Amino acid sequence: MTGDRRLALAASPTEAAQAAATELRARYEWVPIEQANMVVALGGDGFLLHTLHAMLDRHRNLPVFGMNLGTVGFLMNDWRPDFLENRLERAKTFSVAPLRMEAVTVDGETIACAAINEVSLLRETRQTARLEVAVDGSIVLPELVCDGVLVATPAGSTAYNLSAQGPILPLDSSMIALTPISPFRPRRWRGAILPDRTRITFRVLDPVKRPVSAVADQREVRDVATVEVAIDRSNPLTLLFDPEHALDDRITREQFAI
Template sequence: MIAKRALVASTVETAQEAEQMLRARWDWVPVEDADLIVALGGDGFMLQTLHQMLERRRIVPVYGMNRGTVGFLMNDWSLDRMEERLARARRFEVTPLRMETETVDGERSVLPAINEVSLLRETRQTAKLEITVSDRVVLDELVCDGVLVSTPAGSTAYNLSANGPILPLGSSLHALTPISPFRPRRWRGAILPDSATVRFRVLEPVKRPVSAVADQREVRDVAAVTVSIDRSASLCLMFDPEHALDDRITMEQFIV
């Protein structure tokens, strides 16, 4: 039985052109009726599509084709062999993070993050953070531009740019990576089991304001941030066998 497929595309011209060509060749259903989604765009649009599913609480597999820039989370674009590619595609489970924030004014919020949760200084003043891992204070004071917690799927994104480690997909690990650390100067981060809960307490939050970002969504002036895995909201990405996500993550370690 052929799955009911929905087609979504970013607003960039190349994605819109690809959408028109695919709609002319195959039948598609609305997103709310689909068993599978084909997404056209770049990594940012893929994250947007996944976040929309989390918001609707209706999660189906997503097969992306790159009509953006980097396209790390996407397959190569092709108009041909769509049925065959979908039938052969390998499925990968991606488990998001849960970011819980409390602001200086006492406001609380909860947001999901598929790639990473990052804390960033808002002004020229460095951030000062206390870090607790599973109820144990591991750093009394980290003076830095910021810090992030990355999933394996996101470890080749902002985490890698901040000199964090690349994590194999399915490794059940998270990366805790500082961004331009000043004190302790030699601390380069940690690799944690994904069962660990990481809590950040902002020291001097009024004098040294900090924002918290879950992928692309920001909460400003935070006083405390808790990051944990959310196993109730696992997502599914589909990749061509010859261009699968786990292979991409492995090969990123050999790019110089």
């Protein structure tokens, strides 16, 4: 590799990703992730999120260049084993500020998690959740009756948020989406778009009879009483994209998909 670029390779356990990793190991030089200053990740969007979370856990946030060997691959570049050095040299960078979720359970335990796509509150039983929603300390919804609610970043706005009829957010919008999941009351409330400096607090109104879990990407905390969500600017993550497949272009095109 040119310059001081020291690459680590991470691959999903799927057969396709493992075969691709074997090919790349034979063609390029790699170092352990502890010695690397850049990561190449092989898999799908879920594996890329897993890779980014692993770096957050290590407090060592390296730039990640993902290549799609999964299904959708919205956050990934195309799988091409040739000219990897040139692709990395030309790659465009995109900085992602994750959400920080701080959940307090009904037993009084406080658990903090990071989320790159979204934080979701979901009912645990057949009964709907009853939630109080506050924005920057002011109650904006005294009672939201729903299957759940989520807070999504621009990078995550095309994932679960879009499936829940939430808005697609441009990457440079400096906004977050607050989107209800199957809301029953208020019937006409369809969510909000808020500045990304906003702090959102959810209080479960009946946590024993109507238990609620909080999920930060794939990490679940069950039986929560309160959940606070805000952007964490102290832990920026960097994704790398081929110039012709920049994430902001993909999000723009997604708004016109039928």
